[in-house]
Every structure is written in C-alpha cells, then in structure tokens.
Amino acid sequence: AVVYIGDGLATSGERAGDALAERLRRSMTGSRARLFTVGVGSEVDSAMLGRLARVGGGESLRVDAPEQAVVRALELSGALKTPTITDLEVEVGEGLDDVFISSGGKLSRGQEMVLLARTHHDLPTTIKVRGRLGGETFEREHKLVREGGVLDRVVPRLWAGAFVERLLGDTRGVEAVRGKILSLGLEYGMMTPFTSFLSLDSESAFAQQGIIRRHRNFGGIKLTADSQWTRGAVSKPTGFIAMLGAAASAPLGCGRSSSSDEPMRSEEGRMGSSPSPAPASQSAPTSATTPEAKPVEPELAAAAPSAAPVAPPMDEDAKAEPAPGILPMQAAEEAAPSGDRRDDPAPPPSRSAAGGATKVSKKLGGSDKLADDLSAGRGGRPDATKPSPRPAMRPPAPVVDSGVSRGLRLPCSDAAARSLAHRRLLWQKRLADANSIYAALNTYEAAAGSCEITGWKDQRVFLQLLHERVQSEAEIAVLLGHFNGENDARGYLARGLLRRLVEPSLVAAVETAMFGGGVDWNSVDRMMLLVVEPDADAQKLAIVQQALLRSPGDPQGERRMIRLLTEQGKLEEALARGRRLREQGLMTPVLAQQIGEVFVVHGQEEQAQRVFSEIVEFDPRSPGSRRLLGDIFFRYHWYERAYRQYQDLVEMTPDDALAVIRLARAAAGTGRVDEALRILRKVAAGEGRPGADDPRRFARLHAAAYLAQLLADPKAETPAASVARELGRLQLFDAPAVWTLLVWDDLGARLTLSSDPPAPIAGDAIDAGATGLYGLQATGAGLDGLSVRHQGLVLDREVHFMRLTITWDGKEFKVERAHGSIAAGESAETA
Numbered sequence: 001a002v003v004y005i006g007d008g009l010a011t012s013g014e015r016a017g018d019a020l021a022e023r024l025r026r027s028m029t030g031s032r033a034r035l036f037t038v039g040v041g042s043e044v045d046s047a048m049l050g051r052l053a054r055v056g057g058g059e060s061l062r063v064d065a066p067e068q069a070v071v072r073a074l075e076l077s078g079a080l081k082t083p084t085i086t087d088l089e090v091e092v093g094e095g096l097d098d099v100f101i102s103s104g105g106k107l108s109r110g111q112e113m114v115l116l117a118r119t120h121h122d123l124p125t126t127i128k129v130r131g132r133l134g135g136e137t138f139e140r141e142h143k144l145v146r147e148g149g150v151l152d153r154v155v156p157r158l159w160a161g162a163f164v165e166r167l168l169g170d171t172r173g174v175e176a177v178r179g180k181i182l183s184l185g186l187e188y189g190m191m192t193p194f195t196s197f198l199s200l201d202s203e204s205a206f207a208q209q210g211i212i213r214r215h216r217n218f219g220g221i222k223l224t225a226d227s228q229w230t231r232g233a234v235s236k237p238t239g240f241i242a243m244l245g246a247a248a249s250a251p252l253g254c255g256r257s258s259s260s261d262e263p264m265r266s267e268e269g270r271m272g273s274s275p276s277p278a279p280a281s282q283s284a285p286t287s288a289t290t291p292e293a294k295p296v297e298p299e300l301a302a303a304a305p306s307a308a309p310v311a312p313p314m315d316e317d318a319k320a321e322p323a324p325g326i327l328p329m330q331a332a333e334e335a336a337p338s339g340d341r342r343d344d345p346a347p348p349p350s351r352s353a354a355g356g357a358t359k360v361s362k363k364l365g366g367s368d369k370l371a372d373d374l375s376a377g378r379g380g381r382p383d384a385t386k387p388s389p390r391p392a393m394r395p396p397a398p399v400v401d402s403g404v405s406r407g408l409r410l411p412c413s414d415a416a417a418r419s420l421a422h423r424r425l426l427w428q429k430r431l432a433d434a435n436s437i438y439a440a441l442n443t444y445e446a447a448a449g450s451c452e453i454t455g456w457k458d459q460r461v462f463l464q465l466l467h468e469r470v471q472s473e474a475e476i477a478v479l480l481g482h483f484n485g486e487n488d489a490r491g492y493l494a495r496g497l498l499r500r501l502v503e504p505s506l507v508a509a510v511e512t513a514m515f516g517g518g519v520d521w522n523s524v525d526r527m528m529l530l531v532v533e534p535d536a537d538a539q540k541l542a543i544v545q546q547a548l549l550r551s552p553g554d555p556q557g558e559r560r561m562i563r564l565l566t567e568q569g570k571l572e573e574a575l576a577r578g579r580r581l582r583e584q585g586l587m588t589p590v591l592a593q594q595i596g597e598v599f600v601v602h603g604q605e606e607q608a609q610r611v612f613s614e615i616v617e618f619d620p621r622s623p624g625s626r627r628l629l630g631d632i633f634f635r636y637h638w639y640e641r642a643y644r645q646y647q648d649l650v651e652m653t654p655d656d657a658l659a660v661i662r663l664a665r666a667a668a669g670t671g672r673v674d675e676a677l678r679i680l681r682k683v684a685a686g687e688g689r690p691g692a693d694d695p696r697r698f699a700r701l702h703a704a705a706y707l708a709q710l711l712a713d714p715k716a717e718t719p720a721a722s723v724a725r726e727l728g729r730l731q732l733f734d735a736p737a738v739w740t741l742l743v744w745d746d747l748g749a750r751l752t753l754s755s756d757p758p759a760p761i762a763g764d765a766i767d768a769g770a771t772g773l774y775g776l777q778a779t780g781a782g783l784d785g786l787s788v789r790h791q792g793l794v795l796d797r798e799v800h801f802m803r804l805t806i807t808w809d810g811k812e813f814k815v816e817r818a819h820g821s822i823a824a825g826e827s828a829e830t831a
Contacts (some may be wrong), residue, residue: 001034001058001080007041008049011620012613012629013641015648017048018168024055032086032132034058034106036076057084057106084108088131090115093124100162107131116159160188168193186214392523393550400481404441408449416451423452424461431465437475440466441482456488463489467496468619473509480513490514498555498588500619502628507590511555518551521560537568559594566598574598578611589615589625593632597797600636609633609641616645623652623659630662631747639669657683657695661702661771662747668706669745677703677726684730698768700730701775705741708804712815724813733808735779742774742788744801750792751801751822755785767791788820789828798824 014020028035035056037049040063053060059079061072085107096117107113123144130139164184167177174181178194185195200206206213415426427447434440444462453459470476476497483490494514501507524547531539541564548557558581565574578595581587587595592614599608612632616625630645643666649659660683668676683699707727710716716723732739742751750769753776755761763778769791776786788801798821805816820829 001036002056003036003038003076004049004052005038005040007043008037008039008045008052009041009043009620010048011616013609013644015644017051018165020048021051021055024052028056029105032106034084034108036079037061038063038072038076057108079108082108082110083133085131085133087137088113089129091128091130092117093127094121098159098163100159100166114158116155116162118159157188157190160184160190164190164192189214392520394518394520399484400477402438402441402478402482404438404445404482406445406482408445410446410449412451416454420458420461423447423458424465427452427462427465431469434469437470437478440469441479459489460492463492464496467493468500470497473505476506476509477513480510496618499617500589500622500625502589502615502622502624507555507588515551515554515556518554519547519557521547521554521556524557524560537564540564541568555588555591558591562591562594562598566601571598571602575602587614589628593628596632605636605638608636609638621652623649623656626652627659627662630666634662634666634669635746635748637669637745639666642666643670657686657688657699658770661695661699664699664702665772673706673710677706680706692766697766698771698773700732701741701766701768701773702743702771704730704732704739704806705743705773705804708741708806708813708815709817711813712804712817727806727813732777736808736810737777737779738808739804739806740776740778740786741804741806742776742801743804744772744799746795746797746799747772749790749795749799751788751799752791753786754789754828756787756828761786787828788822790822794825794827796824798822 010020014023024035033056035053036058037053037060039046039049039060044062046060046062050060059076061075063069063072086105088105088107090101090113092115096119099115099117101113101115123146126141126143128139128141130137132138164181167181167184168174174193181192182194184190185192191197198211200209203213415423418426427443430443430447431440434443444466447453447462448459453462466479470479480490480493483493491514494510497510498507501510524543527543528540531543533539541561544557544561544564548554548561551557558577562574562577565571565577575595575598578591578598581591581595592611596608596611599605599611612629615629615632616622619625626645626649630642630649633639633642633645643663646659646663646666650656650663653659660679664676664679664683667673667679680699680703684696684703686696688694688696704727707723707730710718710723711720711727740753742753744751747770752767752769752774753761753765761776763776766775766777768774774791788803790799800819800821803818803820807814807816822829
C-alpha cells in the first residue's frame, strides 16, 4: 500500500485534478498496491484526496484535530488489513462501447464496483470475474439478471456522467472536447461546464420564452417510494458488486452479484450513492440548455447533508529540546508552551562585540584572548599563514520601533468565545481592511487585548496572517521590530518570511533584522581567502563551522557551508546537511535552490526537482516564486515543468508580457515551436510601451531567433520559403542589414556583446536580458570580432548560449549559428 499524508494541495508540477487522477490510474495499472490518503492541515482538498483514493483502490481519511490522529491511524491499519481482491478483471462479452469501471483492478471487502457501458447487441447471459485474493488466483462465473423498471431510465444518465468525467480529463484540454461534452449534456439532461438547468413554472412558460423542450425516453421518472425506489438499510456485500442491465441500444448499468453462483437482484436504493446527478421531478420541469440561460437549482436536486463546521487542525509544536545548530527561531517555536508569551518576554541577549565575545569564550571553554582575536579579525591584520578561527561580530542592527502600543487590556470581545477557525476568518477580514503595517499591528494588539489570542496556538495563526501581508523591506523591519524581546513570535515570523520570500533585497532585510548582531560573514570570507596551508579545505570548513557555532542557523553560514562542501567534492555531506536543514524546517527558497543544484551535480534530477519545488511550497500565489522556479526548470532544460510554472505565472499576472514570452520559450523547448510563434505573434501585436524595453520588440526578436534556427536546420520539415516569408513579416529588416542575436536559457544571467579592447559599437542594440536575449543590428558587413561576456554579476555556474547571425541582402536570408559558453566564475567566453 502507498499512504499519502498531507493537505492534497498541489503547488508544483501537474496540479489539475483530472490530469492527476488520470496519471495515477495509468501508473497504478497492473500494480497490486493500493493508495490511501490522509488529509492533515488547516486547508485540505478533501475532494481531490478522495478521488485519488478511489482511483487507487484505497480509502481517504481526514484528521480534523490532533486527538483524532490515533483513531485515524487505527482505521488506516484496519483498512490495510482488510481482505482485498487485486488484479480484478470482469469479462462481460463482446460488443460493449465506452466501458467505465469504478474500480481500478482492486476491490476490498465492503466496497462495490460499478461497471457502465453501452451496447447495441444482446446482453451476455453470464459474466466472468478473475482476480487474486489471499495470494491465490480465482475465477468465477455468474449469471446475469436483468433489472427493468426505473433502472432503465437512470442508468443512461449515469453512463453519460461517467463519459463526461473522462472527457474532462482529456490531455488535449477541455476546449478540444467541448462539442462532445455539450452534446452529452443536452442529450442526457446533465449539468456540465457548458450546460445549465432552467426550471420554469409550466410548459407554457417554456413556450413563451421560445425554448424547445427536449423529450427523452428515459427522463421524468419520480425516484420515490411510488416507483419502488427504496433507500432502506441494505446488507453490505462480502465480495464485489457487478450491476448489469439494459435493453439493446441502451446504456448498460451494473447490478450486484454475490460471491456464490446464485444470482442476486440488484437493490435500486444502492444507486442513490452515485455521484451522477439525479433526474429532476416531473413537478418541476427542467430542460438542459446552453450556458446563456440563467441556471436555476432544480427543486428536487439531490443534496448531500453538509457537515458541521470544524475548526482547522493546528498541530501542537514539539516540546523536545532543539538539536545543536538549529536556528534560534525554530528552537523558540518548538519550545513554546500553550500560554501567551507576550506577558513574560525574555530580555534580548547582549550583542556587544567585546562583552558578547567574552561570554561566548567562557561558554565554549576558550580564553579571554577571544576579544583580541575578534578585534584583529574586524579591524586589525590577522596572520596570513594562520587565520583566526574566530570571526568578527557585527554590531547589532538597530531595532525599528513600530510605535504601536503593546499589552492592551480591553474587555473580552464576542469573538473570543468562537472557535479558532471562525476567529481566523474574522482576523483575515480585519487585516484586509488594514491599509498599512501599522494598522495591521494595531489589529493584532486589539485582538490580543480582547481575549481573542489566549495561547501560542492562537498567536501563531495570527502571526502567519501578519507575515503573509508584508511586501517591502520597511514593513519587514517594522514587523520584526514590533516583536523585539518576544523571541518566539519574532522567530516564527522570520521563519515564515524566509520560507516564502525570493527577492534578494527582502531576504537580506529579514537576515539583517534577525542576525544583524551575529557573525560578520564578510570577515569570514576574508579569513578563508587568507588560508594558504596545504590543508586549506579543512581550514576553511573549520572557519565556517566555528562561525556557525557563534551564529547558529544563520542562512548565510549555511549557504557558505554547502557551497564549500560542494566545491571540495563532498557531495554526500552537502546532501546530508541539506536534508538535515529540510527536516529541521529551516529550508528557504535560497537554500532550496542551492541544495537542488547539489542534487543536480550528484545526478539525482528527480530529487532536485522536488527540492526546487519547495520554492513555491509556502507561497504558491507569489508571482516571484513561480517565476524563479520556472527559470530554474528552464535553465536545466526541464521544459515541460517550466511550461507549467509559466502558465501559472501568466494566470497570476496576465498583463506581464515578459511572463508570456517566457511561456513561449518553454513551449518551444518542448518542441512546440508553432505554439511558441503563435504566442509571440500575439505579444508583438498587443499593447506595449514604445522604447528600448518594449516587449513587442522582444517578442519579434525571439520569433526571429526561432525562424532563423529553422532556416539553419537542414532537417527542418517546414519549407524554407515559408519560413523566410514569416521572417520578413516581423519587420526587422527594412533594408539590407545584419542582426546578431544572442540567446541563452539561464535567465538569471545577463549577457552582452562587446569588443576587446572596449570600443564603441556602431549598431542598434536591444537588451532583452530579462527573457534571455540580446540583439545587435548593423548595416553593411555586420559586426565582427565581438565576444560574449557577462553584463551583470559573474555567476558561479557555467552559462551556455547560442549566437545567431541573420543576414538580409535584399533578396534572401542567410543564417549562421554557433554555440558557446562562459565558464563558472569567468566574466567572458574563452577563445
């Protein structure tokens, strides 16, 4: 069995429910394993988890509160031990069209299997069932019993509903099968994404509206006791359910049969649990119409009883002592009791350079000479042959005073007696009305002073809402400064911010506020540069380790440690450290990117993709996170994954033309060049801002690059004349000229063309570096002798590029293509 424990909210990769279910069905076909899902968290996609469990032949469980964990674990254990038929096959003869089976080849005791099909031939007299039970194969034959009456009218709609569900999961997209879905909805009177129900008072009302009623041979049956539609208690089956029965040329439904050879007539009440919509009563005539008609709820539509609202589960933090090296804010969260920490704040530790150094020295068993070592490391000149292993400490960062009063004592509000789930919704509404970080902090203090925050569990929920609304460096400083002295709350806020922020400036603001008085990492870098001994690698590791002991969990130190281990070839140690940080909850987008790159170097691409995906795990609605993850996937040529991320990015920011260009590039990477050109033409013809950064020009240049590659490829199937015409329509060549296009996939790099020695270049340059392109236009013989170099920061990874030279002599195009790269740490390409 495979057991999934989580919230069921997909943030990366395939996220569509129908596509996920179809992929699961394909991957588990032929496997005897079953999939069980356990929903845990404040927000759970129960419908998705239930559907996946049904497809996987297992069950779906839900943990609403911590005290339910043991009960659900016992239920899961019992479900795993329940006798189950695997490799289940049902043979119902030939001539069945569009067969739908609810079971994926597995059936546990107490479950039922529904088979729906349509046939234009006579029904078979027997059915055969094969499978494995208890490790042994079996085969049984059962007589088929036809059930007439109301089932003849219900089964067609059940079959059509299953057909529509399959079409909605079509990999070509919903629009590709829109006509078939619409036809089934109208023919069988079902609600689909393209149809709706219209209910009027009488037949004359339909006539007055000019609506032509559809009369169906199988519709309009009352599902009541008068029609022998029973909903009484029925005995649970001990084997499987095989319901079959329908007239010729009518859809075929499934009836129940026991494990013995004696046939059993199906009980119609069992059809009431079908997920397909029930037909409406004759007392409220309905007609399936197109979406233009105003949808009205049918009078007798079946509705499942709604469950009572349940507070979202908030797991209690572990009370164990933190392990050495854990970030202080994590240790504070794990050790936080249920009481309110605001009443007894702990004084902040001293961060003075001399005094703090002396205290740490005595704690670590050192001497008073540590202060002198720190002074030498900060302002003096350390010994070049033996650098001090004790780095300098930075002065504490100034604390920003929010000016918001703390510790208010107000009368308890009415909301204080409500559940945490209701209070969370109320806090969300209040924060939505707050127009600044100061108003948000006032909202927090008002809630805390009016008895709405009674413990760490409540406070943690409100703190999460607070850090999710922070958008700038100033707001980060005010938020963390407001909770100065309250280490638990401050640490929780910093962890939440570091987990979701990807902009370097915002990450630096958090690190400065939390570790401003910690180790001076610039001093650490200088100390490592001065190491010249034979065992330099060990010395550098010792320096960083010593610094991390003085500033545990500092992200800058962790990044340096992983980089050192990677450079020294200790990939296993780097991966182990990354896993440990992940298990301790210290993973940030920056660390996830660095650790994922280590996995790539180690050849573990699937693991790298999982680690990279954590960039969007804690803030899936952030365009910056989606853009960064898509750029990483694109850099490593995982084009299909990048395409999905850019799709989400375009949905979040539909007006961002650069995001659309990224989507086009990912589509071309997957081989869909026609789709890429279509997207780029749409951008080029859209609205823009004239100037050097006009995205319309960027789109035309990217389109020119793809067309030029087609001209340069002798194996291209597209005729060269057609490609040349498309290239001419881009309006990049008003006269004979030469375009030099530089294209690269590492969108974190900014490349340019320059001469050596530097000299002015006579040409029209277009810098589209944000989309991985640099263009240079010149007349005459073009531009010779130009080299490729970094325009921005020099990266510590190799950057590959492609150089295209497109020459138009007034009659035809000529294309030259060359590939190159800039080595890691180098500023320009090597000859």
